[in-house]
Amino acid sequence: MSKTEELIKAETIITGHVNADFDCLAAIVAAGKIYPGATLIFPGSQEKNLRNFYMESATYFFNFKQLREIDNNSVKLLVVVDTSRKVRISHIKPILENPDLKIHVYDHHMQSECDLDPEFIIKKPWGSSVAILTHEIRKKNITLHQEEATILGLGLYEDTGSFMFNSTTEYDFEAGKWLLTCGMELDVITDLLNREMTSQQISLLSNLLKGAATYTINDLDIVISEISTPEYVGDFSVLVHKFMDMENVQILFALGRMNDRIHLVARSRTKDVNVGDICTAFGGGGHAYAASATIKDRTLAEVRDELFSLLYSKVAPKLNIEHLMSKPAVAIPRNMTISQAVERMIQFSLKGVPVVDNMENMRCVGILEHKIADKALAHQLGNVDVEIYMQHPFSTIKTDCGLHSVMEIILNQKQRLVPVVENDKVIAVITRTDLINLLVQDPARIPESLFPENKQERNIRNIMRNRLPNKILNILEVAGQMAEEFGTEAYVVGGFVRDLLLTRNNLDIDLVVESDGITFAKKLAKKMSGRVRYHRKFKTAVVILPDGQRIDVATARLEYYEYPAALPTVELSSIKMDLYRRDFTVNALAVHINPSSFGTLVDFFGSQRDLKDKTIRVLHALSFVEDPTRIMRAIRFEQRFNFKIGGQTLSLVKNALKLNLFSKLSGYRIVHELKLIFTEAEVLGSIKRMNELGALEAIHPLLVLNTSREQVIAELERVISWYNLLYLEPEISIWKIYLLGICMGISKPKMEQIYNRFSFSQTERREFVHLRETIFLAAGNILNIRGELKPSEIYKILSPVPLEGVLFIMARTSRDIVKKYISQYLTSLRLQTLDITGDDLKALGLIPGPQYTKLLYETKLACLDSIIKGKDEQLEFIKKKIKILSNF
Secondary structure, three states, rough: HHHHHHHHOOOEEOOOOOOEEEEEEEHHHHHHHHHHEEEEOOOOOOOOOHHHHHEEEEEEEHHOOOHEEEEHHHHEEEEEEOOOOOOHHHHHHHEEHHHHHHEEEEEOOOOOOOOOOOOOEEEOOOHHHHHHHHHHHHOOOOOOHHHHHHHHHHHHHHEEEEOOOOOOOOHHHHHHHHHHOOOOOHHHHHHHHHOOOOOOHHHHHHHHHHHEEEEEEOOOOEEEEEEOOOOOOHHHHHHHHHHHHHHHOOOEEEEEEOEEEEEEEEEEOOOOOOHHHHHHHHOOOOOEEEEEEEOOOOOOOOOOOOHHHHHHOOOOOOOHHHHHHEOOOOOOEOOOHHHHHHHHHHHOOOOOOEEOOOOOOOOEEEEEEEEHHHHHHOOOOOOEEEEHHOOOOOOOEOOOOOOHHHHHHHHHHHOOOOEEEEEEEEEEEEEEHHHHHHHHHHHOOHHHHEEHHHHHHOEOOHHHHOEEEOOHHHHHHHHHHHHHOOOOEEEEOHHHHHHHHHHOOOOOOEEEOOOOHHHHHHHHHHHOOOOOEEEEEEEEEEEEEOOOOOOEEOEEEEEOOOOOOOOOOEEOHHHHHHHHHOEEEHOEEEEEOOOOOEEEEOOOHHHHHHHOOOOEOOOOOOOOHHHHHHHHHHHHHHHHHEEEEHHHHHHHHHHHOOOOHHHOOHHHHHHHHHHHHHEOOOOOHHHHHHHHHHHHHOHHHHHHHHHHHHHHHHHHHHHHHHOOOOOOOOOHHHHHHHHHHHHOOOHHHHHHHHHHOOOOOHHHHHHHHHHHHHHHHHHHHHHOOOOOOOOOHHHHOOOOOOOHHHHHHHOOOHHHHHHHHHHHHHHHHHHOOOOOHHHHHHOOOOOOOOOHHHHHHHHHHHHHOOOOOOHHHHHHHHHHHHHHHHHO
């Protein structure tokens, strides 16, 4: 047998971070219970007790394997515990190169962002990874043996400091309680964690104490100590912990040079210093109160210098912010008009002001930015109260807050103005300019985590490869390669990206290029043997491939609206501005498709957060003013995804309706949005939500939902769903059926108002009038029947009615016999054809004319009732009819 054949085929492997501690080892074992049949890979450890325990117990009990025993190509699913960063799982680097590899992550280190592009992740700020996995085990009703419960308890007790670390949560206690019920042996855990110090360790602890120095960094006392030893000393972290206890130190960084590596162990008992952030910067990890890192190819002096640099940049100074404040605050009351607010801001040269409940109590209720107020003025909304378009929610600070809080709000949350409150009153403000003036003098104060360029970008390349058909993936790769050759940047944007992240099917490709989209589309069509159509005014094009696949291509653009409800004017812009013009944050996502950064997710507006929180949120306060149809879209997306319209967005919806902006919309645009709503899987939810918010009444007062209409629309959903499953021809105009439902009960004269509001053409009016009239006649005949109807009678009643009307009648009736007749008509009677045609009548010497239709119709009725069968009988039937006609 060859060496390759001897390798273990392992579709699923579970591992954790290198230099594993007990929590990591225990988490691997716990994950093995959730993924039965998975292969456990031990990542290696330098902790002496852990190494001994692993060698003596874990291998025997839990059947761990080494990576060299595994056939790397067989691995389809990688489960990673106690870390979410590539740099910490270097021992399985070859596995990460597997195509179509799926990754699941369980971790409790919140300060480090995940860069593994997992298909599934659970990340919680608990005191241990074991607590997270124990919670999952309990949810799945998985039982544990005593040995398993004990090793899980070992990890739990170690990472929470026997439940004494500040990072311990209620969930860790709950995990411990449950593990006890599974037989966890506390005496075994005590023996393993009660580490007796060797003489060498005692000597090193003495050196740590002697070499310690206290530094005041940004108003915080931080202890740094260094030791050097020619060989590795086990349980270095234990020495650091004993140091903390003996000297009552709040923040400690211990550097130990051992062999050819520098070991950094950090502990913190205050939220002012997140040691996990510091150690992550060195390639290590941990959480806010305990972390470590191992550094290669650096001298002790180099590591020390970088540590100081990181501390000065990441530790927020406890500055008194009073010298930054502008005091007293210039504020405006919530009932001030936009015009008055703009005058006030111009008077004081302000870019934003806090909005207060009233000028007596000075309670802050929002923030108004000058640019939003100016835009509202341009839309002739100067008489509207500022509370409609002020920013809320928002963040405030108190005078005892540190500078880091101000930077977090202004730099990270993008809030231009920070009100300073005292006793619930605005006493001052800090502006973006105030902060910039300070940071220009001392830029080292800015934590690196607040630099946008230092934030880790999420790459979803693996998600795309796992979830997209090869044909679609190939289109994106070809377009990206062409953009590279074209010297531009290309992105796939909008709903395609949103649904990819929501694991919903959506193969409608929308590309945006930062150059001439029409020229790009023409070249793409040529390269992929397709054809192209374009619209020069909007700088857009559509490429249609031979198989019918459509690729929409747009020039990155900025749209602005000259007046409320206007169509947009388009200017060239960048991808950020292109995304900013979109309706909601969940649709403002893009994925870079150039080869150098294929799969990089572009998210400027917190779209991923809103997807996670299931929230529909507009990108700016005047969104509904510029395009009121977005109200209908917000409702449609809310119902489709089972999301909720965000609080401020909901207020903006109500205000736009109050301003009667729908009256400025053309009937065509309203009907277009209604048609989109009517093609959703569940229509009633959207109609009810529109009615609840007043959108139906804003379209026209006659359309308000009542109990009868609601019941019919609910039944229409079921009837249309049933009909669609029949896959019959021809296709129906679903929107007409639902429009019948919301217009039910409106008299013929008043329907003229609806036709006018919807800007129906004369042809559309005639068709809809005909539809309603045929429904009225047929319904009167079939709903009032008594006794059995022959097939021909069913056909005579229903055949004059368009299909949409027949389905509407089916939804209106509650009588089973009527539903049966309609079903019979739709699935059988209307589909039956004659064996003879007009040519046969002509052959009989009959002159073409209206009588052809009448004779064929009568023949069909006879066939439906089985009076005649086959072509010969049909011809005889016709001959008799002709003879009767000739006698007249």
